[in-house]
Every structure is written in C-alpha cells, then in structure tokens.
Amino acid sequence: MKVLRAFHQWMFGYGSPVTMGLFRAVFGSIVFVNLAMVAIDFEAWFTEVGYVPTSLLQRWNAGLARFDLLEHVTNPSVTAAFYALTMLAALMTALGLFTRVASIALFIGVTSLHHRSPDILHSGDTLMRAMLFFIAIAPSGAACSLDRLFARRKGTAPVEPAEVSLWPQRMMQIQLAIVYFTTVWHKSFGEWWLNGTATWYPPQLDEFDRFPVPSFFDQQPFIMASTYSTLLIELAMATLVFARPLRKWVLLAGVLLHAGIEYRMNIPLFGLIICACYLAHYEGFEVAAWWERVKKRVPALERVQEVKAPSAN
Amino acid sequence: MAEPVKKKGVHWAVQAWVFLHLFLVFSWTVPDPPERITRQAGFQTGAEIEQGVEPPTAPKPSFAQTVKDAPNYYLLYNRLWIKNADPARYYMGFSGFWQAWNMFSPNPANVDVYIDAIVEYQNGEVVQFKYPVMQELSLTERYFKERYRKFVENTHLDTYSYKWPPIAQRVAYLSYRGDGNFPTKVTLRRHFKTIPPTNPIPPVEGYIAPEYKTYSFFTYMVDIEKLQRQVR
Numbered sequence: 073m074k075v076l077r078a079f080h081q082w083m084f085g086y087g088s089p090v091t092m093g094l095f096r097a098v099f100g101s102i103v104f105v106n107l108a109m110v111a112i113d114f115e116a117w118f119t120e121v122g123y124v125p126t127s128l129l130q131r132w133n134a135g136l137a138r139f140d141l142l143e144h145v146t147n148p149s150v151t152a153a154f155y156a157l158t159m160l161a162a163l164m165t166a167l168g169l170f171t172r173v174a175s176i177a178l179f180i181g182v183t184s185l186h187h188r189s190p191d192i193l194h195s196g197d198t199l200m201r202a203m204l205f206f207i208a209i210a211p212s213g214a215a216c217s218l219d220r221l222f223a224r225r226k227g228t229a230p231v232e233p234a235e236v237s238l239w240p241q242r243m244m245q246i247q248l249a250i251v252y253f254t255t256v257w258h259k260s261f262g263e264w265w266l267n268g269t270a271t272w273y274p275p276q277l278d279e280f281d282r283f284p285v286p287s288f289f290d291q292q293p294f295i296m297a298s299t300y301s302t303l304l305i306e307l308a309m310a311t312l313v314f315a316r317p318l319r320k321w322v323l324l325a326g327v328l329l330h331a332g333i334e335y336r337m338n339i340p341l342f343g344l345i346i347c348a349c350y351l352a353h354y355e356g357f358e359v360a361a362w363w364e365r366v367k368k369r370v371p372a373l374e375r376v377q378e379v380k381a382p383s384a385n
Numbered sequence: 386m387a388e389p390v391k392k393k394g395v396h397w398a399v400q401a402w403v404f405l406h407l408f409l410v411f412s413w414t415v416p417d418p419p420e421r422i423t424r425q426a427g428f429q430t431g432a433e434i435e436q437g438v439e440p441p442t443a444p445k446p447s448f449a450q451t452v453k454d455a456p457n458y459y460l461l462y463n464r465l466w467i468k469n470a471d472p473a474r475y476y477m478g479f480s481g482f483w484q485a486w487n488m489f490s491p492n493p494a495n496v497d498v499y500i501d502a503i504v505e506y507q508n509g510e511v512v513q514f515k516y517p518v519m520q521e522l523s524l525t526e527r528y529f530k531e532r533y534r535k536f537v538e539n540t541h542l543d544t545y546s547y548k549w550p551p552i553a554q555r556v557a558y559l560s561y562r563g564d565g566n567f568p569t570k571v572t573l574r575r576h577f578k579t580i581p582p583t584n585p586i587p588p589v590e591g592y593i594a595p596e597y598k599t600y601s602f603f604t605y606m607v608d609i610e611k612l613q614r615q616v617r
Contacts, residue, residue: 084395085402109529116533116555123536123555124548136478136602191539191548192532198484202410205482237395239403246407254414257488261416262467262491264582272583275492276594278520279534280526295583338519340531384583 083242086235088356093168093215093233095244095351096175096207100166102348103178103200106341107159107185110192114155117189119148124189132190140187141180151188158185165207168217175208196342201218202247203349210240215356218324244267244352245314251346253310256303268296280337313353323350406482413468414486418461422454426461495580497597499535502553504560505570514556514571541575546603549573553605558615568611573603595599 116122129143145151157183164174182201186193213219223229263268265358272295274280288294305325313322328346334343351359367373425446446454465568467473477483504516517533540548553571576597 077527084400084491110528110532113532121555121558123552125551128548128551136474139481140478179481186481192536194531194535195486196490201481202484243403243407247410249416250407250411251486254416255488255490258416258487258490261419262493262611264492265490269583270493272490273495273580274489276580277494277497279499279518281495282518282524292583337528337530338534340528358571 084237084239087238088360089214089233089236090212090214090216090356090359091351091354092207092210092212092236092241092356093217093220094242094359095348096171096212097166097168097209097216098351099200099203099207100162100164100175102345103182103204104159104162104166105190106197106200106345107155109340111155111159114152115148117192118142118151118185119154120146124191126188126199129188136290138187139180139183141184142188154181155185158182165212167345168213168219171213171217171219172208175204175212179204179208194342196339196345199349201249203244204248206240211236238301241331241352244349245269248346248349248352249310249313252306256306256310258301259306265299268299271295271298271302275336280339282305282334282338285336302329319353323353326350408529409467409473409476410484412463412473412481413482414484415463416487416491417459417464418457422457422461425454428461428465457471494538495582496577497580498575498577499534500541500576501574502556503572503574503601504556504568505572506515506560506566506568508566510566512560514560516556541602543602549603550605553603554608554611557607557612559603561612561616562617563616567609568607569609571605571607572601573605575602 073370110117117124120126126143126146129138129140142151142154157164158178161174161178163169165178179201182204186197186201211356214236220229220233224231259265259270262270264273272290275285275290289298305322306329308322309326309354311327312318327350330343333339403561451458499518499520500516501518502516503511504514505511516537517530519527519531519534522530539545553573556571556573557568560571576599578595578597581595
C-alpha cells in the first residue's frame with residue numbers, strides 16, 4: 073500500500089510547472105523547425121499534383137476514420153493556409169502566447185498534416201505528435217511563457233508560478249519509457265540484435281550516410297559493443313532513469329547514443345526531438361535551481377525573471 | 386494580486402483516463418506475437434487470414450514451454466483482445482495517438498534502395514527522371530530532403546503497389562517541359578543492394594561494398610487528360 077500511495081503521489085502530486093513550461097518552449101521551437109523543413113517540399117507531399125493525392129488516403133486509412141481536417145481538401149491554397157496556421161501555432165506555443173489555444177491548434181494541425189501525408193513520417197514525427205498532445209492538456213503556459221509575463225505585468229499572476237498537478241509531465245515520462253521499452257522488446261525478436269551484429273548494417277546503407285568515422289567503428293569488437301550497449305541504454309532509459317541517483321548518467325548515455333546516431337546517420341531532428349523529451353525527467357524546482365545557477369554565472373540574465381520555482385520540495 | 390490556487394486533487398475520472406491512455410499506448414506499441422505462438426494457440430497468422438487457409442495443427446507445448454512463452458502469449462492476447470478491438474483501434478487510430486517503436490527492429494534493414502524512372506514522351510524521346518537520392522545530395526540537401534528517402538521506404542514494396550500510379554503521374558507532371566510534348570509512359574525502377582552479414586567474419590580492410598542491381602517494378606501509361614489539367 074505504501075508503494076501504491078507513493079506512486080499515486082508521484083503521478084498526481086503537485087509541483088512546479090517550470091519543466092512543462094520549458095519543455096513547451098523547446099518543443100514548440102523544434103516543431104516549428106520541423107514544419108519549416110517539410111514545407112520546402114510542400115507541393116510534393118500535400119497537393120493533388122504531389123506524390124500523395126487525397127484519393128490515396130482512404131486506402132491508407134484501411135476503413136478506420138482518422139482525424140484529418142485536410143482529408144477532402146484538394147485546393148492547394150487552402151492546404152497551404154492550414155499549414156501556415158499550424159506553423160503559427162507552433163511559434164505561439166514556443167513563445168507561450170495564448171498557450172492553451174495555440175497548443176491545441178498545434179496538435180490538431182500536426183495530426184491533420186501527419187494523416188494527410190503519412191508516408192513521409194519517421195519516429196521523431198510520431199513522438200512529436202504524442203508529446204504535443206501532452207503539451208496541449210498540460211498547464212504549459214504557467215511558466216516560461218509570454219502569457220505569464222503579461223499576467224505578471226497586469227498583476228494577475230503570482231510572483232512565483234502556482235503549483236500544478238504534475239500528471240501531464242508524468243505521462244510524458246511514461247510515454248518516453250514506453251518508447252524505449254517497446255523498442256527493446258521489438259529488437260529482442262531480431263537475430264542480429266541477439267548475436268551482436270545489428271549495428272553493422274544501418275551505417276553501411278548509403279541512404280543514411282552522413283559524417284565519416286574511424287574504420288574500427290565498423291569492425292569487431294566495436295560492432296558487438298555498440299549493439300549491446302544500444303540495447304542496455306534503451307532498457308535503462310525505460311527503467312533506471314526513474315531512479316534519481318542514476319537519472320543523470322542514464323540520460324547522459326541516452327544523449328550520447330542519439331548524438332552518435334545523429335552524427336553518423338541522416339535522420340533529421342530525431343535525436344533532437346527525443347533528447348528534448350529528456351527534460352520531462354527533471355522536476356520544475358530542479359530546472360529553476362539550474363536557471364538560478366546559470367544566472368549567477370551570466371549576470372546579464374538577471375533581468376529574466378520567468379523561471380522560478382515555488383519551492384524546492 | 387491573484388489568489389493562490391487551492392490544491393483540489395485530480396478528479397478520479399481524469400486519473401482513470403490517464404491510466405487507460407497509458408495502458409492503450411503500451412498495448413498498441415508492444416510487438417505482435419511470434420508466428421510460432423499464434424500457431425500453437427491454434428490461430429491463423431496474418432498471411433493465412435489473407436489467403437483464407439486453415440492453419441496447420443501445431444504440437445501441444447509442454448507446461449515448462451508454456452511458462453517460458455508467457456510473455457509471448459501476452460502478446461498474442463494483446464493482439465487479439467486489445468489491438469484488434471474496435472474501441473482501441475478508434476481511440477488510437479482516429480486521434481493520432483497511434484505509434485510504433487520498431488526502429489531498426491526486429492532486425493535493421495540491410496537493403497539500400499533508391500528509385501528513379503524512365504519517361505517516354507509523345508515524340509518518342511526517352512529520358513531518365515532523377516528522384517532525389519540521398520547519397521548524391523550535399524550534406525545540407527540530404528538533411529532537408531530526407532523525406533524523399535522515407536517515402537521510398539514506405540512505398541516501393543509490392544504491398545504498397547496501390548501507391549505507385551500517383552508516383553508515376555507525379556513523375557510525368559515534373560517531366561513535362563511545357564512544349565506540348567507530353568510524357569506518355571513512365572517506368573519506375575528500383576535500385577537496390579543487399580549488405581552482406583558481418584557475422585561470423587568481421588569486416589576487414591579492403592571490404593568492397595556490393596553493387597546496385599536495377600529492377601523495373603511498375604509501368605504506367607500516363608493519364609494525359611489529367612496531366613493537361615495539372616499543368617494548366
């Protein structure tokens with residue numbers, strides 16, 4: 073019972089909203105960049121003269137209704153306006169301006185765009201969509217936002233952000249753990265992951281080529297070491313990361329794993345998106361304390377008063 | 386000055402939904418059961434359902450084997466009772482909560498693929514259409530054009546043949562040069578090479594990567610009326 077009570081307290085207890093605010097700002101910026109990158113080939117992916125006309129969607133949907141405001145839109149100007157509004161929502165979410173409305177609009181926009189052209193999505197996009205939902209339902213504008221800045225100026229917000237129930241942040245943490253746990257489970261059925269040769273293959277594919285590495289990276293025993301360490305790190309990201317003393321080291325290992333993939337393989341923004349989610353593993357008061365330390369080192373930042381924790385509980 | 390917020394606790398319905406959501410996300414993302422387990426339990430595999438054939442009878446496993454396979458039986462019943470159930474399918478599929486975390490699994494891909502096309506025009510001219518190929522782009526370009534690679538990954542296999550006509554029509558659209566000489570036929574080609582395994586012999590200095598093979602996988606007679614409307 074004690075364990076259950078402690079879990080319930082962790083899941084639904086109250087705390088500083090600073091992490092959720094910072095996460096919203098970082099994630100909103102990444103989503104904006106992501107949308108801007110895809111927009112370069114807007115005609116190819118979102119119009120009737122493109123590779124994915126709307127007539128294909130019915131087949132892809134396989135009899136399942138999908139939330140897609142663009143499903144029957146064949147006018148490219150309307151789709152372009154929708155795309156632009158989604159980008160605007162991303163910008164406003166990043167800034168924390170009309171946060172609730174902007175973040176809900178962003179989730180709706182991104183979901184519609186993803187359902188409009190599903191064949192160009194990678195795992196980073198899927199994770200982005202999942203996290204945007206949590207941002208939309210969380211009190212994401214309660215800290216690190218223009219909403220709060222304006223409310224402070226009007227005198228309608230307290231000096232320090234009011235504590236909120238942290239369940240949206242916990243959902244983010246658990247969602248991230250599910251990502252890592254289930255990917256290890258999928259890999260456990262793979263012969264090459266079990267015999268320690270899996271990491272030999274992806275870098276050999278020309279289509280993923282990015283920056284060069286020393287030749288021993290493609291030789292044993294390095295291949296075996298990188299294969300098994302990938303599995304171990306992913307498993308730790310689903311389990312040990314919840315143990316406070318180990319958290320920093322597990323997250324560091326996760327960052328190194330994704331930095332390695334980002335360096336060697338061309339999978340745009342995936343590493344950035346997933347590593348941004350690591351923020352969710354830090355409590356608001358920890359982020360605020362970190363900000364205070366940064367401000368001491370960089371006095372010019374003293375004027376920025378936004379990130380403040382209610383208390384270090 | 387605003388009043389401090391009173392902590393009311395989280396409504397039980399919200400708490401229930403939180404757990405339900407996480408449960409469904411987890412259930413949605415775990416792997417499908419191995420074929421062996423599906424067979425042992427007397428169910429048809431996906432391919433057998435599609436072909437409408439009865440599964441062969443499998444020998445009954447020992448008790449010890451059943452215990453060892455418990456996680457796989459969980460995967461089987463998760464597939465049957467949760468992932469295939471309409472409420473879960475609609476909740477996850479409609480809303481955009483659907484997700485799959487099978488990156489590089491169960492084994493990483495070992496086939497390098499890119500596509501191009503051969504375009505024939507009304508006047509008999511034949512030209513090659515270059516679809517963006519990652520390794521031929523600059524580092525910056527390939528970062529921005531990676532969606533083209535992903536699109537090929539999700540469309541080039543025979544399972545997705547219903548996606549090929551729009552691809553070919555797009556190729557025709559891009560190949561039209563505005564001179565009244567319309568493309569009439571587009572042949573999509575797949576270029577591929579298979580990466581040899583490293584096990585048990587580690588790769589050594591002087592390793593020579595395999596060559597690409599080419600295979601024409603779809604020929605499309607261009608819908609010229611549609612093309613004329615598109616280029617208008």
